[in-house]
Amino acid sequence: xxxxxxxxxxxxxxxxxxxxxxxxxxxxxxxxxxxxxxxxxxxxxxxxxxxxxxxxxxxxxxxxxxxxxxxxxxxxxxxxxxxxxxxxxxxxxxxxxxxxxxxxxxxxxxxxxxxxxxxxxxxxxxxxxxxxxxxxxxxxxxxxxxxxxxxxxxxxxxxxxxxxxxxxxxxxxxxxxxxxxxxxxxxxxxxxxxxxxxxxxxxxxxxxxxxxxxxxxxxxxxxxxxxxxxxxxxxxxxxxxxxxxxxxxxxxxxxxxxxxxxxxxxxxxxxxxxxxxxxxxxxxxxxxxxxxxxxxxxxxxxxxxxxxxxxxxxxxxxxxxxxxxxxxxxxxxxxxxxxxxxxxxxxxxxxxxxxxxxxxxxxxxxxxxxxxxxxxxxxxxxxxxxxxxxxxxxxxxxxxxxxxxxxxxxxxxxxxxxxxxxxxxxxxxxx
Ligand code: PMP
Numbered sequence: 001x002x003x004x005x006x007x008x009x010x011x012x013x014x015x016x017x018x019x020x021x022x023x024x025x026x027x028x029x030x031x032x033x034x035x036x037x038x039x040x041x042x043x044x045x046x047x048x049x050x051x052x053x054x055x056x057x058x059x060x061x062x063x064x065x066x067x068x069x070x071x072x073x074x075x076x077x078x079x080x081x082x083x084x085x086x087x088x089x090x091x092x093x094x095x096x097x098x099x100x101x102x103x104x105x106x107x108x109x110x111x112x113x114x115x116x117x118x119x120x121x122x123x124x125x126x127x128x129x130x131x132x133x134x135x136x137x138x139x140x141x142x143x144x145x146x147x148x149x150x151x152x153x154x155x156x157x158x159x160x161x162x163x164x165x166x167x168x169x170x171x172x173x174x175x176x177x178x179x180x181x182x183x184x185x186x187x188x189x190x191x192x193x194x195x196x197x198x199x200x201x202x203x204x205x206x207x208x209x210x211x212x213x214x215x216x217x218x219x220x221x222x223x224x225x226x227x228x229x230x231x232x233x234x235x236x237x238x239x240x241x242x243x244x245x246x247x248x249x250x251x252x253x254x255x256x257x258x259x260x261x262x263x264x265x266x267x268x269x270x271x272x273x274x275x276x277x278x279x280x281x282x283x284x285x286x287x288x289x290x291x292x293x294x295x296x297x298x299x300x301x302x303x304x305x306x307x308x309x310x311x312x313x314x315x316x317x318x319x320x321x322x323x324x325x326x327x328x329x330x331x332x333x334x335x336x337x338x339x340x341x342x343x344x345x346x347x348x349x350x351x352x353x354x355x356x357x358x359x360x361x362x363x364x365x366x367x368x369x370x371x372x373x374x375x376x377x378x379x380x381x382x383x384x385x386x387x388x389x390x391x392x393x394x395x396x397x398x399x400x401x402x403x404x405x406x407x408x409x410x411x412x413x414x415x416x417x418x419x420x421x422x423x424x425x426x427x428x429x430x431x
Contacts, residue, residue: 007038007049008035025159026397037055056410058396058406061268063267063268066325066408069409071317094308101312105246105252108260111286116304118267121242122149123151124297125279128286133235138201142182142371143212144213145161185222194229194230208223208244211360215354238264238265243358247405331415348426361385385422394417
C-alpha cells in the first residue's frame, strides 16, 4: 500500500487555500480516490513525493520534460541566467536565438512570438487569424483542448472533459456562438461544415495528433482534408502542436503527415519546464501582430530570460544528437508493445495508442477514434489500473482523457519495470 499521509495533510490544507486544492484541475486526483502525491523533487525519470515515495514519471509536467527532470545542462543554463537578473522587459539576444532554432526545426514558421503558456499561444493565434481574415468564426474539434481561452473552452478535452465540463460556465453565449465544433476524424462532417460556412471561418484549429481525449491519432488523409478545405476557403489552418510538437517527431506532426499549416502553436518543450509557449507561421499573418500590425498582443514576462535559457538548452539537447527524439520514440514503442502483451495476458480489452513519445491506454474493446469513443471507454477500469500502477511506483496521468510522456531520461530498466507493473495493473483493472 502507498503511504500518502503527508500528501493527504498537505492536500487538506491546500484545499483551504486554492479551489480544489490545486492550481490546475487535473492535479487534484478527485476522480481517482486518493490524495494527489505532493512532489518534493524530481531527477531524470524519477519523481518523489513528500512521503518519500519514488515513482517512474510518465507525466513529465504534462509534456515539457523531454530531457528528464533537472538535466544538468538545463540547470546550469538557468543558474547562469539567474545571476544576470530574472527579467528586464526589454529585448535580449537569447529570444532571437530561441526563435531562430524554433524556425529551423519548424520551417512552416516564418515569424513567431513568444508567450507564457499554451493558452496564450492559441488565444493569440486565433486573434491574429481573425485580424488577418476579418472573419469571426472558428472551428475546433470536439475533445481537443487548446487551453482555457474563452473561445476555445467549447466542447473541450483534458481536464474540462475529466470533470464533465467541456463547456465552461463563464464563457458567454456570444463568445461560444463563434466557435463551431465538429467531431475529430469525421471527414464528411468537416467537409459539410466548410461547404456550409467556410467563407465565414477565420481559422480551423486542431491538435494534429490529439492528446487531450487520451491520445487519438488522425486517420489517413484527414489532416490533408483540413489543409485542402481551409485553402479552398481562405481559412487559416492552425496546428496546435503545444503537446505533440518536438516529441511525436522532432519536426512535429506537420512533418509526419507532410502538411504545411498556416500557423503553429508550440509550448511545453520550448520552455524546458519553464512557462514558455509560442505562436507563429506565415509572415503575412504574423505581420498583422502589434507593433508590426494592428492585432494587439503583449506580455510583461514574454521572452523571459530564465525561461528562454531553459528552452534553448532543452532544444539544443534534442537537436545536437539528431537521433535524440527517435531513440525516445523507439523506447516508447517497446513500452507500448509491452503494455499490449501485458493486457492480452491479463485478458483486459484495451486500445494502446502511441505517437512518438506519447502514449495512452483506453479500456475499450472497440477502436478509439474521437471523443465519443474515448468517453465510452471504461473509466472505472482505468481508475483501478491507474491506482495499481501508482502503488507499484509508476506515475501516470490520472485521467483517461490525458496522454503520458516518455523522455530521453527513461532507461530500459524503467520501461521493463513499467511493463511488469502493468501485468498486475491490467489484472487489477478487471475488478
Ligand atoms: N494546447 C494543447 C494541445 C495543450 O495540450 C495544452 C495544455 N495541455 C494547451 C494548448 C494549453 O497550454 P497551457 O496549459 O500551457 O496553457
